[in-house]
Amino acid sequence: MIELKNVSKWYGQFQVLTDCSTQVAKGDVVVICGPSGSGKSTLIKTVNGLEPFQKGEITVDGVAVGDPKTNLSKLRARIGMVFQNFELFPHLSIRENLTIGQTKVLGRSQDEANAKGLKYLERVGLLAQQDKFPGQLSGGQQQRVAIARALSMDPIAMLFDEPTSALDPEMINEVLDVMVGLAQEGMTMMVVTHEMGFAKRVANRIVFMDQGKIIEDCSKEDFFGTTRSDRARDFLAKIIH
Amino acid sequence: MLSNFDFEVISRSWVYLFQTGMVFTLKLTALSMLGGILLGTLLAMMRLSSIKAVSLFASGYVNLIRSVPLVLVIFWFYFLVPYIAAWVIGADEPVKVGAFSSALITFIMFEAAYYCEIMRSGIQSIPRGQVWAGQALGMNYFQTMSNIVLPQAFRNMIPVLLTQTIVLFQDVSLVYVLSIPDFVGAASKIAQRDGRLIEMYVFVAVVYFIMCFALSVLVKHLQKRVAIIR
Numbered sequence: 001m002i003e004l005k006n007v008s009k010w011y012g013q014f015q016v017l018t019d020c021s022t023q024v025a026k027g028d029v030v031v032i033c034g035p036s037g038s039g040k041s042t043l044i045k046t047v048n049g050l051e052p053f054q055k056g057e058i059t060v061d062g063v064a065v066g067d068p069k070t071n072l073s074k075l076r077a078r079i080g081m082v083f084q085n086f087e088l089f090p091h092l093s094i095r096e097n098l099t100i101g102q103t104k105v106l107g108r109s110q111d112e113a114n115a116k117g118l119k120y121l122e123r124v125g126l127l128a129q130q131d132k133f134p135g136q137l138s139g140g141q142q143q144r145v146a147i148a149r150a151l152s153m154d155p156i157a158m159l160f161d162e163p164t165s166a167l168d169p170e171m172i173n174e175v176l177d178v179m180v181g182l183a184q185e186g187m188t189m190m191v192v193t194h195e196m197g198f199a200k201r202v203a204n205r206i207v208f209m210d211q212g213k214i215i216e217d218c219s220k221e222d223f224f225g226t227t228r229s230d231r232a233r234d235f236l237a238k239i240i241h
Numbered sequence: 242m243l244s245n246f247d248f249e250v251i252s253r254s255w256v257y258l259f260q261t262g263m264v265f266t267l268k269l270t271a272l273s274m275l276g277g278i279l280l281g282t283l284l285a286m287m288r289l290s291s292i293k294a295v296s297l298f299a300s301g302y303v304n305l306i307r308s309v310p311l312v313l314v315i316f317w318f319y320f321l322v323p324y325i326a327a328w329v330i331g332a333d334e335p336v337k338v339g340a341f342s343s344a345l346i347t348f349i350m351f352e353a354a355y356y357c358e359i360m361r362s363g364i365q366s367i368p369r370g371q372v373w374a375g376q377a378l379g380m381n382y383f384q385t386m387s388n389i390v391l392p393q394a395f396r397n398m399i400p401v402l403l404t405q406t407i408v409l410f411q412d413v414s415l416v417y418v419l420s421i422p423d424f425v426g427a428a429s430k431i432a433q434r435d436g437r438l439i440e441m442y443v444f445v446a447v448v449y450f451i452m453c454f455a456l457s458v459l460v461k462h463l464q465k466r467v468a469i470i471r
Binding site for chain 2: 074079080136153
């Protein structure tokens with residue numbers, strides 16, 4: 001479904017991604033982890049073209065992301081993305097947040113969009129908040145709405161960029177539970193996270209990055225069992241309390 | 242000293258002052274504000290464009306207009322607009338443009354440079370993540386701008402836009418140099434005809450104060466209503 005081949009990216013002279021290659025098959029849940037500055041957020045943003053890249057290829061469902069002829073907007077509408085800072089639109093109500101993508105991008109009617117948006121809002125347990133504004137919700141609630149917003153577009157895959165990193169500890173579980181539910185339903189997911197508990201529960205594969213390179217790319221069992229590199233072992237030791 | 246003052250002159254010329262003068266001032270201010278904000282927002286988007294030619298044109302325009310005193314711009318446009326209009330529509334002779342139209346074009350083009358900088362700072366203050374979120378949903382540049390960025394930028398900048406509009410309201414009085422009867426011009430005409438300069442100019446100052454203050458209060462209420470809950 002998603003394929004990255006030898007992706008490299010520079011910010012001016014500074015190389016942030018070096019020769020990154022990995023694959024995500026349909027239904028896979030791939031967790032990308034690593035220390036700060038390893039390039040994991042940058043990597044996931046290249047998948048839907050939010051960040052350009054200078055070398056390599058990325059294909060999503062057969063569509064080449066780096067090709068200048070590709071209609072990026074059309075591709076992005078098929079991939080859902082959830083951000084670390086939630087990024088709900090503060091000037092719109094929750095319901096409008098859920099429907100704006102559907103009506104403006106997918107061309108659905110307002111009724112259709114409302115029905116779908118509210119269905120996913122109920123799925124994440126926040127139907128009662130539909131007329132509130134993002135500023136009135138807690139972080140955990142905002143992130144769940146953000147997930148519902150992405151799901152309302154009926155995406156073929158979901159990208160998560162550190163979805164729980166900006167949350168208070170007591171709200172992390174409510175968001176992780178939604179994500180676990182999604183994974184168990186067979187959604188194709190790429191998740192940048194530090195939550196190794198989540199990874200242990202639902203990931204198929206773990207990708208470990210350091211300094212712009214992919215150091216480990218193996219199954220969950222292998223990663224938590226016998227990791228090959230010292231760097232990955234150090235990282236795991238530091239973050240598993 | 243105050244016994245010499247003839248405040249009768251104000252009540253006698255009330256109709257002329259307000260129906261001719263103030264109406265002109267308000268019309269010119271309102272239309273220039275609308276046109277200026279529209280053009281200014283467009284210029285701000287151009288300035289932030291990644292296409293070099295577009296952004297250079299916009300910043301050149303803004304820097305040029307902001308370097309020149311308004312009174313000079315008013316004179317230039319008064320003489321140039323008929324020729325420019327003729328060039329635009331392909332006429333042989335300079336188009337006869339009325340005083341109001343000339344002043345309107347002048348003020349829109351002048352204020353747009355200032356509104357541009359206000360809107361530009363508003364647009365740049367919207368976090369990048371908001372743009373990414375819009376793009377991640379599949380929105381193109383124009384959809385992201387019109388649905389996500391501009392609504393927020395505009396609401397955030399209302400206090401600053403108001404300040405500029407108050408300045409505009411006062412700047413309109415400069416059409417005096419073209420002998421166009423705005424509120425100050427009308428008052429000045431009465432003052433010179435009746436020889437009552439102090440009374441008229443004090444009255445003008447009081448009216449301006451009341452109106453600017455009222456406008457500030459009005460916009461404070463407006464801001465509370467459209468403020469984005471954060």
